[in-house]
Amino acid sequence: MVTTLLYQDYPELPEGDMARLRSSVVNTLALAELACDLGIGDHLRLGRGEEATGGRAKPSLLANTFEALVGALYLDRGMEHVTSVLRPMFAAKLSDLVAGGERYDAKNALQEVAVRDSAQVPSYRVTASGPDHAKRFAAEVVVDGILAGTGQGRSKKEAEQNAARAALGRMTNPAGSAPGPDSGPTPGAVHGRGGGRDAFAS
Numbered sequence: 001m002v003t004t005l006l007y008q009d010y011p012e013l014p015e016g017d018m019a020r021l022r023s024s025v026v027n028t029l030a031l032a033e034l035a036c037d038l039g040i041g042d043h044l045r046l047g048r049g050e051e052a053t054g055g056r057a058k059p060s061l062l063a064n065t066f067e068a069l070v071g072a073l074y075l076d077r078g079m080e081h082v083t084s085v086l087r088p089m090f091a092a093k094l095s096d097l098v099a100g101g102e103r104y105d106a107k108n109a110l111q112e113v114a115v116r117d118s119a120q121v122p123s124y125r126v127t128a129s130g131p132d133h134a135k136r137f138a139a140e141v142v143v144d145g146i147l148a149g150t151g152q153g154r155s156k157k158e159a160e161q162n163a164a165r166a167a168l169g170r171m172t173n174p175a176g177s178a179p180g181p182d183s184g185p186t187p188g189a190v191h192g193r194g195g196g197r198d199a200f201a202s
Contacts, residue, residue, distance in 0.1 A: 001083050002026050002090050009091065010098065024105040025093045027112055032059035034089055035066040059115070106164035110141065110148075113171055118144040124163065126156050139163040143171075 002025060006018045013021070024030065035041065041056035044065060055061055074082045097105060107122075114122050125140045139159035141149045149170060151162025 001079075001086055002094075004083075005087060005090060006094065009094070021094055021097060024097055024108060025090055027108065028059050028063040029108050029111055030093070030105075031066045032062035035062035037089075038066075040065050040069070106161045106168060110143075110164040110168050110171075113168065114143045117171070120144040122148070122164070122167070124160050126159055128156075141167050143167065 002022050003018075006013070006021060010018065010021075036057075041062055044056055044061065046055045046061075049055075050058075050061070070082060070086065073085065110122055114120055120143060122141050122143045125142070127138050128135050129138070130136045135154070137153050137156050137159035139151050139153070139156070139162070140147055141151075141160070141163040149163045149165070149167030151159050151164070151166055153159035153162055
């Protein structure tokens with residue numbers, strides 16, 4: 001459904017940009033955010049261990065449940081109904097990314113890699129300098145206690161995205177340089193669960 005949405009709404013984009021945009025909105029963290037928006041966590045039946053360790057907020061459980069609900073909706077009502085429900089959710093997220101000039105969400109992708117590799121969520125430190133009419137922002141991203149990347153921008157969001165992009169370049173390609181602004185993370189970096197995410201997007 002997301003692939004079709006991209007093809008229909010952004011026909012001018014190169015295939016690579018479409019793939020990176022899809023990766024930004026169809027991954028464990030992005031689906032977990034949608035599940036949170038829908039309040040799905042409140043309705044999970046969990047064992048004592050998961051309940052005690054914050055299972056209702058775990059991205060993997062939320063994303064899995066979101067996918068299960070989509071599958072159930074598809075079996076019960078068909079693809080046309082699924083599309084009518086999901087299209088507005090994903091269209092809004094994609095529109096924000098395209099409007100911001102992004103071809104993928106570097107912060108989301110970095111969090112996927114960091115959680116997968118070190119079970120740690122990245123943290124950001126942002127400072128501002130310059131006059132109010134021409135502020136510049138500098139961001140540092142720390143992963144597992146180590147400075148992983150830095151970035152600058154005309155807004156806090158832009159600086160954080162650039163810092164995340166620099167960190168991704170080091171973490172996914174340690175021997176090489178960081179990817180440029182239009183580069184996306186490696187497929188393995190985005191898809192923490194591999195085929196499951198792609199199967200959902202197809």
